[in-house]
Each structure stands twice: as C-alpha cells, then as structure tokens.
Amino acid sequence: MAIKKVSAMQFGATKVYTQVSGVGRWVVVALVLTLAACGGSGRGNDGSVSSGSHSSVAEPPSSASSSSASSISSVSVSSDSSSSSVLSNSSSSFSLLPDSVQITGTVSYDYVPVSKTAGLDYAAAVAKAVRLARVNLVNQVGSVIATSQTDESGRYTLQAPTNTEVKVQVEALSFADAAAQWEVRVEDNTAGDALYVLEGQLRTSGAVNSRRDLHAASGWTGSGYTEPRAAAPFAIMDTAYQSIQKLVDVDANLALPPSVFRWSVNNSGASGDLPAGDIGTSFYNGEAVYILGQEDSDTDEYDAHVVAHEWGHFLEFQVGRRADSIGGSHQGTDKLDMRVAYSEGFANAIAGYVLADPEYRDTSGVGQRFGSGFDINRKNVSNPGWYSESSIQSIFYHLAESGAFAQIYGVLSDSLYVANSAFMTIFSFADIMQTRYPSVFLRLDDLMDEQRIDSRDQYGAGETNNGDTEDVLPLYIDVVADGSIVTVCSTQENGTDNKLGVHAFLKTTAFTSGRYQLNVKNNGDRAEATDPDVMVQRGGQLWRGTSAMVDQEVVDLNLQSGSTYVISVYDYNTHSGVQQADYQPACFDVSLTPQ
Amino acid sequence: MTNYKWLTMTLCLALFQVGCDKPHETAAVASSSVANATVLPVAPANRVSAKPSLPVTVVAARQQVNVSEVTRVDLALKTSLSTGRFDVRITPDVGLVVVSGELEQQLTISNAEVLPMSLELRADQPGKYYVNIEVVSPEQVEGLNRRTLAVVVIAGRDGTKTLSADSKAEPKKHVLPAQETVQ
Numbered sequence: 001m002a003i004k005k006v007s008a009m010q011f012g013a014t015k016v017y018t019q020v021s022g023v024g025r026w027v028v029v030a031l032v033l034t035l036a037a038c039g040g041s042g043r044g045n046d047g048s049v050s051s052g053s054h055s056s057v058a059e060p061p062s063s064a065s066s067s068s069a070s071s072i073s074s075v076s077v078s079s080d081s082s083s084s085s086v087l088s089n090s091s092s093s094f095s096l097l098p099d100s101v102q103i104t105g106t107v108s109y110d111y112v113p114v115s116k117t118a119g120l121d122y123a124a125a126v127a128k129a130v131r132l133a134r135v136n137l138v139n140q141v142g143s144v145i146a147t148s149q150t151d152e153s154g155r156y157t158l159q160a161p162t163n164t165e166v167k168v169q170v171e172a173l174s175f176a177d178a179a180a181q182w183e184v185r186v187e188d189n190t191a192g193d194a195l196y197v198l199e200g201q202l203r204t205s206g207a208v209n210s211r212r213d214l215h216a217a218s219g220w221t222g223s224g225y226t227e228p229r230a231a232a233p234f235a236i237m238d239t240a241y242q243s244i245q246k247l248v249d250v251d252a253n254l255a256l257p258p259s260v261f262r263w264s265v266n267n268s269g270a271s272g273d274l275p276a277g278d279i280g281t282s283f284y285n286g287e288a289v290y291i292l293g294q295e296d297s298d299t300d301e302y303d304a305h306v307v308a309h310e311w312g313h314f315l316e317f318q319v320g321r322r323a324d325s326i327g328g329s330h331q332g333t334d335k336l337d338m339r340v341a342y343s344e345g346f347a348n349a350i351a352g353y354v355l356a357d358p359e360y361r362d363t364s365g366v367g368q369r370f371g372s373g374f375d376i377n378r379k380n381v382s383n384p385g386w387y388s389e390s391s392i393q394s395i396f397y398h399l400a401e402s403g404a405f406a407q408i409y410g411v412l413s414d415s416l417y418v419a420n421s422a423f424m425t426i427f428s429f430a431d432i433m434q435t436r437y438p439s440v441f442l443r444l445d446d447l448m449d450e451q452r453i454d455s456r457d458q459y460g461a462g463e464t465n466n467g468d469t470e471d472v473l474p475l476y477i478d479v480v481a482d483g484s485i486v487t488v489c490s491t492q493e494n495g496t497d498n499k500l501g502v503h504a505f506l507k508t509t510a511f512t513s514g515r516y517q518l519n520v521k522n523n524g525d526r527a528e529a530t531d532p533d534v535m536v537q538r539g540g541q542l543w544r545g546t547s548a549m550v551d552q553e554v555v556d557l558n559l560q561s562g563s564t565y566v567i568s569v570y571d572y573n574t575h576s577g578v579q580q581a582d583y584q585p586a587c588f589d590v591s592l593t594p595q
Numbered sequence: 596m597t598n599y600k601w602l603t604m605t606l607c608l609a610l611f612q613v614g615c616d617k618p619h620e621t622a623a624v625a626s627s628s629v630a631n632a633t634v635l636p637v638a639p640a641n642r643v644s645a646k647p648s649l650p651v652t653v654v655a656a657r658q659q660v661n662v663s664e665v666t667r668v669d670l671a672l673k674t675s676l677s678t679g680r681f682d683v684r685i686t687p688d689v690g691l692v693v694v695s696g697e698l699e700q701q702l703t704i705s706n707a708e709v710l711p712m713s714l715e716l717r718a719d720q721p722g723k724y725y726v727n728i729e730v731v732s733p734e735q736v737e738g739l740n741r742r743t744l745a746v747v748v749i750a751g752r753d754g755t756k757t758l759s760a761d762s763k764a765e766p767k768k769h770v771l772p773a774q775e776t777v778q
Contacts (some may be wrong), residue, residue, distance in 0.1 A: 122741070187769075194767035200775040214773040230771035263614040270725055270745035271656040272637035278747060280656075283645040296686075297727050298743040306646050313644040327643045329650050334675070343644060362646065364743050365729060372740045374647075382737060389647075495650070495675035579677060579706040 014149065101162050102316060106154045107170050107198070109234035110218035112302045119363040119371045120302055122220045129154030130198075130216070130234050131241050132176060137168040142203060143511065144169075160205035162277040167203070168212050172196035172233035174241050180248045182256040184240040189262035189290065190277045196233035210253055211242040223296050223367075229265055232301035236261050236291060239307040243354040247315075250406035252415075257318050260288040260313060263301060268294040275371075282306050282314035282531050286323070305351045305360040305373070308347045312350030316343060320412045322540035324424040328498035332390040333382050335467050335500035338425040338460075338475070345392020345426075352376035352393070353400040383463045386426050387472075387500040391451035393506035395426065398447055407433065407440040421564040422458040427475070431458040459507065469494060469501045471585065476507045481516055481559065483593040487523055490532075490571040491585035492578050501585075506567040508592055510559035515595040520569055522551035524588040531572040532588050538565045546572070556595070599692045601702060629695075629715050632658035635749065635772050649742040650675045651730050654709060662751040665694045670712040670746055672702065679704045682731045685714065688724040691748065692717045721751030 057087050107130040115121045129434035135156040137146035145166070150156045172186035172195060187193040198216050239257050247254050266277030267290065279290045282300045284505070289310040292300045300306040307560060317323040325343035330336055352358040358377035364370055376388070376397050402409055411432045412416060422428045434441040434456060445456065455463040460475035471489040479486050488504035495501060495582035510516065520532040532553045534545040538560075545555035559565065571586035635657040651674040660666035670685065681702045687693060696714035704710065707757070718724060726746045 168773075168775075169768075171768075189767050192767055194769040196771060197768045198771050198773045200773045203777065211776075213776040213778075215773050215775075216771065228771055230773065233771070250669040268725060268745050269727065269743045269748045270636075271653075272747065275721075278657075278745075281645045281648060283643045285643045294745075299746065309646055310644070316769055323642075323644070325642070327645065329648065329652065329675070331646065331647050331650055334650065344647065347644070348647065360647075360740075362648075362739060364741055372738075374738045440664070449609060499675065572614075 030386075036198060052441075098162060100159045100209065101205055103137065103158045103160045103166070103168065103205060103212055104209070105156060105168065105212040105214060107135065107156065107214045108152050108154055109216035109238070110220075110231040111138075111235060111238070112218055112220070112231075114303060114361045114363055114371060116361060116373075117371075119365060119367070119369040120299075122218070122222075122302050125218060125220075125595060127215060128171060128238060129560055130174075131236075132174045133237070134171040134173045134175065136171065136197075138167050138169045138199075140165045142471050149175075162205060162207050164205045165202045168200045168214055170198040170214055171239050172198075173235050176248075179252050180254040182244050182248075182254060183258040184237050184244065184261070186236050186261045186263060187288075187387075188262040189274055189279070189288075190266045193262065194472075197236070198230055224267075224357070228300075229293075232265075232293065232299075233263060234263075235301050235304075236263055236307055239304045239355075240311055242304075242371050243308050243315075243350070246354045246405065250409050259314055261291055261307075261532065262288050263291040263293050265293045265295065267292050269298055271323070282310055282326075283309045284317070286317055289314060289391050296366045299368055300362070304355055305357070306362055308351035309347045309360075311345030314414070314581065315350060316346060319409070320424070321418045322424060324537070326498050330389060330498065332388070332393075335383055335385075335387045335494040336389060337498045337500060337503050338386055338427075339423050340387045340498045341387050341392050342425045342429070345389040345394075346396055348376050348389060348393035349396030349400065352397050353405065358397060370554065379450055381451070383467065384453075385466050386451075386453045386460070387465050388451070388462065391453065392426055395444065395447040395451060395453075399444055402443055404437075404440045404443060407437040420458060421538060421566065422476070422507070423566050423568070425536065426453060427455055427460045427463075428458040430456045439511070441590065467494070467500050472501050473502070476505045476524060477590075479506045479508045479567070479590055479592050481508050481510050481592040481594065483591055485589045485591045487587055489525075489585040489587040489590055490569065492571075492575045493583065494586075496574055503568040503570045506542050506569065506589075506590060507564060508567070509564045510561055513559065513561040514595070516557045516559050517552075517593050518545070518555040518557055518567070519591045519593065520545075520553040520588045521590075523587045523589045526575075526584045528576070529573065530586040530588075532586070533570055533572050535568045536565055537567075538563055557592075570573070589590050598729070601701040627715065629665055629667045630661075632660045632666050632748065634669070635659055635747075643681065644764065647739055649730060649732055649735070649739050651681065651732075651742055651743050653746055655746065659749045660716065660718060661718050663717060665715055665717045667713050668716050668726060668746065668748055670714060670726065672710040672712060672728075672730065672744075674704060674710065676704050676732070676736070677706050679732055679734045681710065682733055683712065684729040684766075686727040687714070687716065687773035688726070688748075690718060690720060690722065691724045691726065694721065716748065722749075724748045724750060 108127040110125050111128040112120050112122055130150055131152055133150045135148045136144045137158045137160055139145050146158050148158050157395050175183040177492055186196050198214055200212055200214050215248045216234050218231045219225045219227040219229040264277050267279045268277055270278040271276050271280035282291050292298045324339045330340055330344050350362050360376055361371050361373035379394050384391045400579045420428045429551055433444050450466045466473045477486050477488055490504055491501040494500045520534055522530045529550050534553050534555055536543040545553045570589055578584050601620045616721055634655045637656050651672050654671040654673055655669045685698045694715040694717055702710045728744045730742050
C-alpha cells in the first residue's frame with residue numbers, strides 16, 4: 001500500500017495529512033505543529049526542525065539528521081525520488097517535510113512587431129521576457145504571501161509553503177530600488193486605475209520544488225482579439241523599461257518618479273471621458289501617459305515609438321521639472337509654436353534613440369493592418385527651423401547618437417534648466433549646453449546650423465529665420481514695466497492654437513517688487529472682434545489671463561524686483577480669411593504698469 | 596443656442612490646445628427637417644502632449660440623440676491643412692442604424708476650413724455608441740497620413756450618465772489570465 005504525502009502549511013502551524021491510495025479518502029494522521037503551543041519551537045527557514053512532536057503513526061527514523069532525530073513532523077513514502085527538499089530515507093520510508101518549497105519560472109509576453117511597410121505583424125510575434133516585474137504568490141483567499149521580482153530574463157523564484165493552494169501573480173509594475181530607483185506601472189483607466197496583473201491558476205505548491213512559467217498572450221487569434229489582451233500592458237511596460245535603461249546608462253544613481261501608463265481596450269479616439277476610455281489619442285498630461293487600445297481603430301501598445309514618445313514627455317516634465325509646451329495637435333511638417341516644436345521634437349528623438357530605431361511608426365485601422373510614420377534621422381526636412389519638430393528631433397537624435405546623451409540628460413537635470421527664465425525652447429537648451437558642456441555644444445552648434453537655426457541665446461536674439469511668417473522676429477519683444485506700450489501681433493497663417501505666429505512673446509524685468517497690471521488691447525488693425533489671452537511665466541511658474549473679454553485682457557501681477565518674466569499673447573478667436581491676400585492678423589498694444 | 600457654447604470647447608479637447616477655458620458661440624447648420632443631435636459639453640484638457648498625428652479633429656466630439664428618432668449627427672472635421680483631400684471611412688457601432696449618408700467619403704480640403712460631414716442615424720435602444728472615423732490623406736507623402744477619430748453618440752437620457760472611476764481608497768487589480776506551464 002502506497003502512502004502519498006500532502007501537507008499544507010499555514011503560518012504558525014503545519015498540518016500534515018496522508019492519503020491512503022486505493023481507499024481514496026484523506027486521513028489526518030499527523031499533527032498540527034503550533035508554534036505557540038510548542039513553546040516557540042518549529043522549523044527554521046532552512047527546513048530543519050528544532051523541536052516539536054512526532055507522528056502518531058510512525059517512529060522517527062534513527063538515521064535521520066541530528067536536527068530531526070527527535071522530532072519528525074511528517075511521515076510519508078514519496079514516489080518522487082527526485083525530491084530535493086525532502087530529506088528521505090528509502091530504507092525506512094520516512095522523510096522530513098520542509099516548511100517551504102521553491103516555485104521558480106519565467107514570465108514572458110507576446111511582442112508583436114510593427115511592420116515598416118504596414119501595420120502590426122502578428123505572424124512575427126515572439127515571446128519576450130517580462131523584466132524586473134513584481135511577482136506575488138497569492139493564496140486561496142487572495143492574500144499575497146510571498147513577493148519576488150523577475151530578473152532581466154524574466155526568471156523569478158518564490159518561496160511557497162508546502163502543499164498549499166497558491167497562484168503566481170505578475171504585476172505590470174517594473175522597478176529598481178537599488179542605486180538607481182525607478183518604477184513603471186501600467187493601469188486600467190477604465191477600472192479605477194487598477195494595476196494590471198497576470199495570474200496563473202491556483203494549484204498546490206506540493207512538497208517539492210516546482211516550476212511555473214507564465215506567458216501573457218496577445219489575444220490575437222488570426223482575425224481579431226478574441227482572447228484577453230494580456231500582453232498589452234507588459235509590452236508598454238517593456239518599452240518604458242528600455243527607455244529607462246538609457247537613463248541608467250548615464251546616471252547610475254537615477255531617482256525617477258513612477259512612470260504611470262494607463263491603457264485599456266476601451267481607450268478610443270473619442271474625447272471627453274478618460275475613465276470611460278474616451279481619451280482621444282495617446283498623450284501625456286503631467287500625471288500619466290494614456291495609451292490607445294481600441295481594436296480595429298487605433299491601438300498603440302505595440303507601437304513602441306508612440307509609447308516612447310509619450311514617455312519622452314514624462315522625462316521632460318519629471319527630470320526637467322518644467323514643460324512649457326502648450327500641447328495640441330502637431331506633426332513634422334507643421335510650423336509650430338517654438339515651445340511645442342521643442343517638446344515634440346525632443347520626444348520624437350528620445351523615441352528613436354532609446355529604441356535604437358529612428359524609423360517612427362504608428363499603426364491603426366481594421367486589423368491593425370495599416371501604419372504610417374517618419375524618419376527621425378532625416379536632416380533634410382520640410383520647413384527647417386526652430387519652429388519645426390522635425391528639425392528639433394533631428395538635432396536631438398543626432399546629438400544623442402554622437403555619444404552626447406549623457407550631456408543631453410545633464411542639461412535636462414541641470415539647475416539652470418528649471419531656473420531658465422525664457423520659455424523652454426531649443427534656444428534655451430543650447431544656451432545651457434554652451435554654459436555647461438562647451439565641447440558638446442560645438443556638435444549641437446553644427447546640428448542647429450544644419451536646421452537653419454541661427455541664435456544660441458535663450459531668447460533667440462539674432463535669429464534670422466522667420467519661417468516665412470511676418471511678425472515672429474524678434475522672438476521676444478521687450479516691454480518695460482513703466483506703462484509704456486509695445487505692439488505684438490497674433491497671426492493664424494500657419495494654423496490656429498499651437499502654430500507658429502499664434503503666440504507672440506514678450507519679456508520684462510521689474511525694477512521694483514510690487515503689483516503691476518498687464519494690459520493687452522486690440523490696436524484696431526483687425527476689424528473683427530478679438531479675444532486676447534495671456535500667459536506669464538517665470539521659470540516653471542505660470543500665470544494666465546484667459547477671460548472672454550472682447551478686445552482686451554487685463555491681468556494683475558505681483559512681480560519681484562530683478563526677476564525676468566516672459567509673456568505670451570495670443571488671440572483666442574479663430575480668424576477668417578486667413579488664406580486671403582488681405583488677411584490681417586490681430587495686433588495688440590501691451591503695457592505693464594506699476595499699481 | 597446654449598448647446599453651441601460648448602462646441603468650441605469640444606474642439607478644444609480634440610485638439611488638446613491651450614486657452615480653451617471658455618465657451619464661444621459657434622453656429623450650427625441644419626439643412627432639412629431632420630433634427631440635429633445635441634452637442635454635449637466636454638471638459639477642456641489643456642497642455643496635453645499628444646502623439647504626432649495627421650492634423651484633423653472632429654468638431655463635435657459628443658452628441659445626444661433621442662431614442663428611435665432619426666437624427667443628424669455632425670461628423671464635421673477640422674484640419675490645419677490648406678490643400679489636399681481626405682479619404683474618410685465611417686463605422687458606426689452596432690445599434691446605430693444609418694438612415695441616410697455615405698460611409699465612405701472623399702473630402703476636399705479648402706483653406707483649412709471646417710469640412711462638413713454628417714449622417715442621419717437612429718438608435719433604437721438607449722445607450723452610448725461610437726461612430727468611428729478613419730481619415731487618410733492619400734496625397735501626403737511625408738509624415739503621418741492617417742488618423743482615427745470617434746464621435747460619441749448618447750441615445751436617450753440614461754446614456755448621458757458619465758462613467759466615473761471607482762474609488763481609489765483601496766488598490767485594485769485588473770486580472771489578466773496567463774498561459775501557464777507547470778512542471
């Protein structure tokens with residue numbers, strides 16, 4: 001008659017059962033070792049038995065190890081001779097139970113590559129390791145009873161109590177907490193920002209070491225996502241992991257705030273309700289990166305360039321500790337507001353550099369079969385200049401590829417970056433680079449020349465490239481804080497909102513601290529009603545005047561003596577007749593008066 | 596007219612632009628006896644950095660219709676491009692009956708003006724529906740030449756209830772099943 005041993009350990013007590021084969025029912029034959037009841041005795045972490053009681057059905061084997069000679073906690077005849085964790089004596093058929101076993105395994109996900117000529121290439125999907133993810137051991141009631149982390153190859157090891165129903169749970173949370181400290185997490189914005197986790201089945205841990213490999217499948221079954229899209233959060237996480245490693249390469253003591261991504265199968269091109277998935281597009285909002293996920297429309301979880309681009313905005317915001325971009329729709333051929341061009345070009349370059357792939361691709365459409373993109377590496381761009389994200393991406397990408405990523409990161413994390421009084425643009429970046437890293441600046445200087453950017457001054461002094469747009473140079477107009485009037489114009493000839501010429505820029509330095517009134521008034525050149533709005537900034541601080549007042553905006557400010565403030569003025573109203581020869585931009589008289 | 600105060604704000608969200616804090620009056624066009632859908636307000640989302648894309652957005656991102664009533668849903672597009680054309684493919688959710696209108700259209704871009712487009716739809720059940728819009732700029736050889744958009748159509752009053760995030764008081768997990776190999 002064979003006796004199989006099964007045991008279950010609970011904290012503070014070990015229950016041992018035997019099963020009599022052929023009879024088919026469980027008989028409790030051994031004891032409950034309760035530490036408290038036994039005067040604190042029990043097993044050590046190494047599986048040895050320090051004290052205890054003996055089985056009611058068998059005597060302890062005399063050949064057992066000295067530590068177990070007087071106390072046997074289990075009796076069994078194991079049919080598994082390969083057991084390494086159970087001390088057995090084949091002649092006596094007695095064995096010692098460990099209090100825990102190892103569960104090891106690997107965690108992987110389906111990586112679906114992007115075709116450079118079409119959309120997602122499901123046929124070329126491969127399994128990739130889930131790297132540095134938190135792994136939990138979860139018991140029957142859902143409690144986490146052990147935690148570990150995957151390594152670079154996706155391998156993990158967990159200690160499990162013997163013969164206990166447990167499942168392995170892998171969080172979409174990758175982290176490092178050694179010298180470099182960072183964290184990536186992927187949440188479901190349509191489920192209260194719940195963290196995604198990959199789970200195996202509840203199974204007994206057994207009495208010997210075992211292996212459980214977990215794989216997150218894409219859910220694609222040939223013609224659609226008919227199975228859960230388990231791989232998606234881990235694909236996003238891995239792109240972020242790749243991105244962060246580039247930072248770790250240049251900063252071994254990196255301390256980065258958590259990179260939070262929010263993805264859902266419900267995240268669609270509709271706008272207006274983030275918790276419902278109506279996110280409009282993939283974006284970063286200063287809090288988290290939202291990623292599209294609606295099948296047959298636009299999914300971005302495998303579009304690594306999109307994910308890395310948005311993470312680039314996170315980098316700019318969190319490391320640079322300021323992000324002056326006003327956001328908005330953009331693409332490479334646009335003539336953009338200089339703050340937008342800088343931010344978007346930087347993010348594109350980051351994507352190309354961290355992925356070691358300058359060919360940006362974004363897939364969409366039915367079956368995710370379509371895609372389009374652009375070459376980040378390209379130097380011969382349309383409309384080159386400080387207002388072109390294509391120019392900026394080319395500059396940053398080639399500078400990073402030349403071996404200067406450490407210096408790019410150095411500028412971004414420099415105290416001058418956050419303290420810079422101008423709006424953050426390629427000009428202010430170059431100004432800081434020239435101060436901090438003169439030798440690398442020479443390379444930047446050449447790259448800027450190639451993109452027809454003349455000035456290296458943070459305020460763009462001396463710039464001559466106006467993007468064929470009147471009134472955008474000089475980049476900043478000085479307004480003296482004594483009530484005198486200067487005139488600036490807001491043109492929509494390159495588009496509305498965030499395009500070149502919509503925002504006009506001014507700067508001022510207060511002579512004395514105190515209250516000032518900023519007054520912006522339509523000067524009458526444009527006959528149609530205007531709605532001037534203003535933004536005032538010093539370093540990373542921002543004040544806005546965005547009332548609906550017709551033809552005027554008034555903002556009261558407390559200015560500090562000696563500090564330089566930059567101001568943007570723009571017409572909120574959309575202009576008609578922009579393409580007509582007699583188009584008249586909106587021009588405003590601006591004054592700053594002590595109160 | 597109050598409804599149209601929100602039209603520009605809707606556009607603001609779609610563009611993720613700055614300065615969209617206030618509603619502005621915008622005219623709407625009705626060309627037949629079929630009722631127009633009501634444009635719903637959308638909270639602005641300023642200073643959001645979106646992915647690069649073809650510069651096209653919907654004008655009215657969220658609209659409301661009465662159940663079982665044929666209604667014209669505004670699918671007008673706005674672009675900053677001044678020339679060219681868009682090939683548009685419209686895919687309404689199951690549950691939205693297309694009464695009139697073309698699901699595939701070619702729109703000629705003229706001086707960055709709004710490109711009118713609409714469908715007459717009927718929803719026989721209350722709820723939230725999507726009209727997905729795929730826009731391709733076939734003549735654009737450089738950069739991104741595609742974008743997918745969607746208009747939300749709320750049928751009936753019940754559907755107007757906004758979904759809200761669950762409490763963050765307790766951390767929650769979204770469980771995905773693993774393919775598991777055990778040895």
